Amino acid sequence: MSGAIERLSSRFRTCAVTGLKVNKDSENLIKANAVIAIVCLLIGVTAAFGLVLTRWQTVHLLPAEMYYRFLTLHGMNMLIFFIIFFEMAILYFAGPVLLNARQPTPKLGWAAFGLMVIGMIMVNVMILMGKADVLFTSYPPLQAHPLYYLGVILFAVGALLATSLFFAALVVAKREKTYKGSVPLVTFGATTAAIIAVITLVHGAATYIPALLWSMNLIELDAQLYRLLFWALGHSSQQINVAAMVSVWYLLGGLTVGAVVLNEKVSRTAFVLYILFISMASAHHLLVDPGFGSAWKIWNTSYAMYLAVLASMVHGFTVPAGLEIGQRLRGFNAGKFEWLRKAPWGDPGFSGMVLSVVIFGFLGGITGVVIGTEQINIIVHNTMRLPGHFHATVAGGTALAFMAVTYYVLPLIFQKRIAFWKLAKLQPWIFGGGMSLMCMSMIYMGIFGVPRRHWDSSFSNAPFSVEFHPAVWISQASMGVGGLLAASGALLFVIIAVVTVFFGKPLTEQAIREGASGIPQGVLKLPAQLHEGEKVVAVHKKGAPGTMVLIMIFFACFVLYYFVNWKILSFLWKVG
Amino acid sequence: MSETESMHSGIVPPQGVWWKNVPPQEKVWITIAFVWCMILFAMMPVWHIRGGQNPSGIRHKVDPAAFLERTERFVEEYKIGEESGIPVVEPPPGSHVYLVGRMWQWYPVLKLKKGVEYTLHLSSIDVNHGFALFPVNINFQVIPGYDYGLKITPNQSGDFRIICNEFCGIGHHMMVGKVLVVD
Numbered sequence: 001m002s003g004a005i006e007r008l009s010s011r012f013r014t015c016a017v018t019g020l021k022v023n024k025d026s027e028n029l030i031k032a033n034a035v036i037a038i039v040c041l042l043i044g045v046t047a048a049f050g051l052v053l054t055r056w057q058t059v060h061l062l063p064a065e066m067y068y069r070f071l072t073l074h075g076m077n078m079l080i081f082f083i084i085f086f087e088m089a090i091l092y093f094a095g096p097v098l099l100n101a102r103q104p105t106p107k108l109g110w111a112a113f114g115l116m117v118i119g120m121i122m123v124n125v126m127i128l129m130g131k132a133d134v135l136f137t138s139y140p141p142l143q144a145h146p147l148y149y150l151g152v153i154l155f156a157v158g159a160l161l162a163t164s165l166f167f168a169a170l171v172v173a174k175r176e177k178t179y180k181g182s183v184p185l186v187t188f189g190a191t192t193a194a195i196i197a198v199i200t201l202v203h204g205a206a207t208y209i210p211a212l213l214w215s216m217n218l219i220e221l222d223a224q225l226y227r228l229l230f231w232a233l234g235h236s237s238q239q240i241n242v243a244a245m246v247s248v249w250y251l252l253g254g255l256t257v258g259a260v261v262l263n264e265k266v267s268r269t270a271f272v273l274y275i276l277f278i279s280m281a282s283a284h285h286l287l288v289d290p291g292f293g294s295a296w297k298i299w300n301t302s303y304a305m306y307l308a309v310l311a312s313m314v315h316g317f318t319v320p321a322g323l324e325i326g327q328r329l330r331g332f333n334a335g336k337f338e339w340l341r342k343a344p345w346g347d348p349g350f351s352g353m354v355l356s357v358v359i360f361g362f363l364g365g366i367t368g369v370v371i372g373t374e375q376i377n378i379i380v381h382n383t384m385r386l387p388g389h390f391h392a393t394v395a396g397g398t399a400l401a402f403m404a405v406t407y408y409v410l411p412l413i414f415q416k417r418i419a420f421w422k423l424a425k426l427q428p429w430i431f432g433g434g435m436s437l438m439c440m441s442m443i444y445m446g447i448f449g450v451p452r453r454h455w456d457s458s459f460s461n462a463p464f465s466v467e468f469h470p471a472v473w474i475s476q477a478s479m480g481v482g483g484l485l486a487a488s489g490a491l492l493f494v495i496i497a498v499v500t501v502f503f504g505k506p507l508t509e510q511a512i513r514e515g516a517s518g519i520p521q522g523v524l525k526l527p528a529q530l531h532e533g534e535k536v537v538a539v540h541k542k543g544a545p546g547t548m549v550l551i552m553i554f555f556a557c558f559v560l561y562y563f564v565n566w567k568i569l570s571f572l573w574k575v576g
Numbered sequence: 577m578s579e580t581e582s583m584h585s586g587i588v589p590p591q592g593v594w595w596k597n598v599p600p601q602e603k604v605w606i607t608i609a610f611v612w613c614m615i616l617f618a619m620m621p622v623w624h625i626r627g628g629q630n631p632s633g634i635r636h637k638v639d640p641a642a643f644l645e646r647t648e649r650f651v652e653e654y655k656i657g658e659e660s661g662i663p664v665v666e667p668p669p670g671s672h673v674y675l676v677g678r679m680w681q682w683y684p685v686l687k688l689k690k691g692v693e694y695t696l697h698l699s700s701i702d703v704n705h706g707f708a709l710f711p712v713n714i715n716f717q718v719i720p721g722y723d724y725g726l727k728i729t730p731n732q733s734g735d736f737r738i739i740c741n742e743f744c745g746i747g748h749h750m751m752v753g754k755v756l757v758v759d
Contacts, residue, residue: 018587064746064749065746068748098587133746137743139703139704139742140703141702141703142703142704142744179589180589180591181590181591181592182589182590182594183589184586184587184588184589184590185586185587185590186586186587189586222721223703223704223719223720223721223722224721224722227704227717247586250585250586250587251586251587253585253586254586254588258585259585259586260583260584260585261583261584261585261590262599263596263598263599263602264590264594264595264596265594265595265596265598266598266602266606267586268594286717287631288631288715288716288717289717289719290633290635290698290717290719291635291719291722293632293635294624294630294631297631298617298621301620302616302617302620305613305614305617306613306616306617309613309616310606310609310610313609313612313613314605314606314609317602317605318602321601321602322585322586326585329583369616373616373619373620374620374623374630374631375620375623375627375629375630375631377631377715378629378714378715378716379713379714379715380715381715381716381717381741382706382708382715382717382741383708383713383715447713448711449708449710449711449713451706451708451739451740452741453741453742453743453748454739454741454748454749455748456749456750459750459752461749461750462749462750462752463660463661463662463681463750463752463754464659464660464737464752464753464754466710466737466739466752469711529584529585529587530582530583530584530585531583531584532581532582533581536581536583537581539583540583540599543599543600545601547601548601548604548605551605555608555612566619566623566627569627569629570627570628570629572628572629572712572713572714572731573629573709573712573728573729573730573731573732574628574629574693574727574728574729574731575629575630575631575714575727575728575729576628576629576630576631576632576633576726
């Protein structure tokens with residue numbers, strides 16, 4: 001018996017920075033999932049270069065067939081593989097590691113990982129062989145090889161298993177009393193992400209199992225029904241991202257500047273709102289479809305009266321306000337914005353997180369709510385405004401948050417000093433800046449009716465000529481520049497992460513004491529995570545006046561953009 | 577103001593009861609956000625009553641072959657010419673108009689009158705297509721097996737295009753149709 005306990009305790013190490021007891025099984029699972037996530041990111045980035053250089057008509061690099069193939073490859077690797085592998089790593093971190101617990105059934109974790117890798121490889125091979133030129137959405141009757149659908153199913157089963165281990169870790173930690181009090185907010189947020197993941201993966205089964213049978217000519221498939229089910233998977237999976245990303249914001253806030261949780265009740269309720277309403281977002285993709293009536297569209301597209309939007313607006317306040325109060329507690333208390341001026345902008349973990357909040361909120365969030373309005377969707381559906389919106393949410397928001405947290409995962413979990421530290425400090429700005437420029441250019445082009453997923457803006461072989469507004473060509477160039485910057489930023493991230501993992505200098509206590517390069521400031525000296533005493537009362541009373549100003553600027557942009565779109569809509573032909 | 581003797585980050589397990597009163601600034605923002613959400617919601621039904629652009633339509637399932645046949649009859653009845661090998665059709669004002677999306681063509685070319693209401697039936701006979709009236713920027717999804725009948729009233733004359741904006745295979749980017757609107 002004592003032997004067993006010793007064996008178990010030898011599976012733990014105590015983190016020198018955070019004091020957390022980290023078990024090696026979870027740690028290895030985090031490493032494996034994170035490494036494969038970055039491999040998938042690399043595939044996606046490679047495709048991205050091809051896409052940007054093709055869509056930019058002046059360059060027009062790839063032939064049509066390769067363009068659509070790269071588009072499929074880019075979509076699957078970015079939206080599904082990179083992000084879900086990374087989320088599995090987050091779940092192994094937010095469960096067992098944050099709760100000081102052991103990893104329940106690590107073998108099952110490895111089986112899940114294996115299934116996901118096999119599924120990912122099958123899908124990518126099918127795409128590259130040209131047997132699945134159906135784009136990310138694979139709308140029937142466009143058909144891919146059965147192995148493509150089977151690959152997605154295997155991947156989803158693996159992800160479902162890994163998610164179940166997160167729930168198991170919650171139970172184990174509770175039963176073995178590895179923490180006192182309630183689970184931390186970050187773990188709570190990750191739990192909502194995991195619950196949404198289960199909902200999403202069930203829809204995934206409902207989508208891809210019939211699609212597999214249909215591709216084998218065993219059943220018939222209704223094109224409209226597939227779209228409904230697919231987006232219950234496709235959009236919900238983006239909501240896993242949102243919940244995971246917001247959790248990462250709270251995590252990085254704590255690690256970088258000791259951000260506080262303003263009010264646990266509010267933040268946790270907001271997370272619960274995500275679970276309740278988020279799968280209704282399938283409707284966002286069906287607003288100008290023939291299969292559904294307006295009552296259904298209005299109710300579902302608004303997530304039952306916009307309560308999930310309310311949740312995001314709440315986090316959009318509590319996250320920066322938490323940063324502000326954390327900074328004020330560290331002594332940056334002068335005026336409205338000293339906390340912001342004196343923030344650790346040279347820490348990629350911090351700058352990446354803040355850019356993620358800003359890009360997600362201003363570019364992704366506002367545009368998302370606006371284009372998800374039933375009638376406004378008429379001037380938006382399948383135009384370039386769509387990729388403009390979701391690159392701001394998924395890439396500028398989620399992917400950037402995941403990159404930022406990687407700058408803390410590398411030293412804390414891989415125990416390595418970050419390679420190319422000076423470039424790493426710039427990386428979030430290159431990626432975030434490029435992505436913002438690309439998104440705004442896409443949105444601008446979309447307003448002129450430029451279609452998405454389209455190889456030839458010159459329409460040279462079409463029976464009738466199409467002349468775009470001259471502004472479109474300027475936007476294409478700025479999209480090209482922004483896209484190349486963003487893809488370079490992502491590539492830089494991949495290089496930094498890979499070199500750090502495989503060739504990085506180890507993180508020693510001596511290196512931390514000496515303040516060696518390649519160590520983010522939050523790892524050099526972890527900010528206080530718990531504040532007590534009189535200072536707290538004074539700061540709490542003052543609240544977050546700077547954030548109040550920022551959030552009002554955000555609100556003004558939101559209202560303006562929303563009503564401008566109604567105005568544009570009103571100029572259209574009457575339709576109904 | 578609630579109990580404020582301690583504050584903690586999101587990675588610390590909160591102790592005791594965390595169901596506490598909300599600070600005043602947060603309360604203000606939540607109230608603003610909630611009211612805004614209700615306005616966002618109300619705008620959609622309001623636009624159905626007061627606005628001119630809604631995706632309601634007359635919607636039902638249809639056999640693709642039957643839709644094609646109906647369109648052929650429509651073309652035969654009102655054909656006035658041909659452009660790029662595609663028939664040009666001028667339906668009478670107020671009538672039902674049929675448009676087929678297929679790999680990779682919009683069939684037929686339509687000639688409409690400004691200020692007159694038509695019921696435009698959209699469907700596909702093969703895969704998903706995207707109806708995008710250019711440069712007006714009206715977009716609808718076109719799905720095989722479903723008839724989407726939309727009441728449209730052109731408010732400007734001119735020479736318009738229909739771009740396909742849903743990926744429909746290798747010829748997707750060549751799928752361009754035409755609508756003429758005359759005074």
